[in-house]
Amino acid sequence: MQNNDYPTPLPNDATLEATEKFNVVAHDLPKVDGEGLVLGRPAYTDDLVPPNALYVKLVRSPHAFARILSIDPTDALALPGVVCVLTWKDVPRIPITRAGQGNPEPSPHDRFILDEYVRYVGDEVAVVAAETEALAEKAAGLVKVEYQKLKPVLDFEHALDNPIVIHPEPGIHEMFPIGFEPKRNIAAAYHMEIGDVEQELAASPVKVETTVHTQAQQHVALEPHTAFSYIDLQGRLVIVTSTQNPWHTRRLLGLAFQMPLRQIRIVKPRIGGGFGGKQHIHVEPYVAMVTMKTGRPARLALTRREVFEATFTRHEMRVKVRLGANPDGKLRAIDMQVLSNTGAYGEHALTTFMVAGSKTLPLYNKVSAVRFGGHVVYTNKVSAGAFRGYGAIQGLTGLEAAMDELAHKVGIDPVELRRNNMLHEGETSEVFRIMGEGTEGVAMNIESCKLEECIARGKELIGWDFTQLVREVAPGVLRAKGMAIAMQGSGIPLIDMGSARIELQDGGFFKLHVGATDLGTGSDTILAQIAAEELGVDMADIVVYSSDTDHTPFDVGAYASSTTYVSGSAVLKAARSLKAKLIEAVAEKFGVAPKDIVYTQKTFMTADGTKSLSLNDFSYDTLYHDGEKMKTIEATESFSGSKSPPPYLAAFVEIEIDTETGKVNVVHYVAVADVGTPINPNLAKVQIEGGLLQGIGLALYEDVRYSEAGHMLSHNMMTYPIPSREDVGRITVELVDSYEPSGPFGAKSAGEIGIDTPPAAIANAIRNATGVRLTEYPFTPERVLAALKAAKTQHT
């Protein structure tokens, strides 16, 4: 949209209280790798490929469901320069999951690296390696594959108990009970109930029922999935890859190829975006196969079309919410029933589904009864996987639509309805204890929740007036406001673990090694900020290296909004522990007790001021001068959260809707968030701004479309456009002062919370504008117009 009618520029944020308290943390420092990336220095996987690498291309299925009868590589192999063609007969038949998750994985092991069956258009059939990319591509086209076509299941509404069974094969299994019933096309199922929902609904004077259908969405990280592999001097397999989770990748490859994990090293260089899309093994197994077969380095970079057709999407979900309330709007019962489409394989099937409830239902914690349940079903579409928001965005879209319907029904300002029913600081929700990610949850008291402040500030920024939520700006053109609130988590409690090692170097600086995975979010920077703050040094004194299974300590990876909270806590613990060791060593040198050492301004002093030693001088002493006392001073610490404190966000949107064309534009999107102490306010804000735009994309434009035979129609950036700079009027993000006692320097997560609200807030604004509740996403002009027309017909 070309919108020149921008609201007046807003004043800068009030300075956060936290900025005053800290020296490095809560400051807007530039990303450590920023300038290098802008200048385009070689940094991403495909910039670092060894010169003699083989190029790998994959033969992919042209059918949505088929059995491979034969594969004939003769013509491909006859091309000079083609080195090998590998098929399902070349890999051990071990069921795995491609989902990078904890061990044991909550995803079913229902997938083989290569299989005799193909279950979606784009499923991997064979691996071709050649001396050049052009040759590999040509050879892939010459591999003759004979298929027995099978009738696919494409509509997830008809997948359950369909006579066509997508996974009839023996050997596939769940790792622990997740409701896996492949004979019924069920990848996972779950049910929970607190209180008696039916009874409470029956007793509620006001009832509301809303069903929304959120579509699959593509991540569209600008860097396509890429990996290369080689055998190192010690005969070990090294894979350099654009992954969000090096350790899970190593573990899954070890399982798939029946290799000891000690034989594998995974290195993550810079990544060009992830959003959950790189939390899986999509390319690594295939380069590994070629390198193991040929002994030569091998490189595979997916084309954009392959990223669309054959990596993962967001889970399509149908979310039905029923609310029971009193006439004053007091909420009594919530029932959320969900059907989720996992596509051909069950990666993240159970967990994304559970998060639809576990990270939304606690928002309204004062109900007497709450229920959540449903199924995750298989279809012959590309698999769904992890994607920022991870079920919460789908669940919230249903819940916040129902909340607004309730507000309309009882005639209360939707803001007040939420304020009267929502979670507050010091409270809890039974849902936290009952629902985890694939397992039971963890009981948690909310120690930081500034939703009230977020709402108050958001109202101010958008100019919320309940009596005037809609106005006509031109004939048939309406401007209307809507809102929604959201929560997320900060890592998966008792499952996610991160570690950090910090070591003093000569010159008085520190090496910080973390397993945590920076996918462009700036985690290397914020983790260095945490270390610098605690060690009382400048950012420049911390040299950070991350994500290498040989050289950095363990970390589960970057997902579930975990890095700041989980990995950040590990860094803080390591820095504290190192500081204590430094003080102890200096105390011994000075012949005083550690408690008599004061450390400030990079200098150690005795409390009486008689002796002092700079950190720089001490670093040389301990490494070069102190004879038999010489030692490396380092500390390694780990952190695993016993809770997952949610960040919160209040969103207010002003949209413009043209009732003649059905076009909806976002004029202004206001989001005020409580992320605890933002370790780097700018980076936290940009995370939220980026999440909002991705959520707006889901609400209005982005759709994964298929032909009737199951071919993806939206397989490039022309047919699947992502929002450009001109598509949205203005986005305003502010952070409120908040401090999470369990987080590093008071921090919670910021990575996912931004994406959650747009589909709900925009739908609510359209409802306020037109009286029509749109439930089919995305809200394309065609759909909006059809819904408006249908409502008109019904009315007359």
Place this chain on the structure above:
Amino acid sequence: MNITLRINGKLESIECLPGEMLTEVLRRAGHFEVKKGCDTGNCGACTVLVDGKPVLSCSYLAVRAEGKEVTTIQGLADEAKKFAAFLTAEGADQCGFCAPGFALTVLAMKDEFSSIPDEAQIRHYLAGNLCRCSGYEGQIRAIKKYLEAQHAE
């Protein structure tokens, strides 16, 4: 076949296939600052300047560059560093994959406009440079501050 062109001021003769796009040829010649994002001329990550004008090198046949002057972000490194300071100050660099192509387009815009473009002009000029991380707001803040600073110089 071979093509002869100037890359960042240096005369080079490089090999290419008849149907090959400029992105491939530049990357093979070691210009990793030219990124491959979408293969269809939509994302702008592959932007280079040909005779001073931004083009999408993934949709520009390499043979067309014969005898031309091709500039990547590395060819304007000093100016790019100035802009990078503003971009990183806003935290809007994020994953950085779009950054070289995007920054190059910002520098081209600066040279094309005689006065400071307004926000709508900035958004329009850069509409072909997509970013999936930042939501664009921080980038817009950075561009405005950069242009104002350059204008003041």
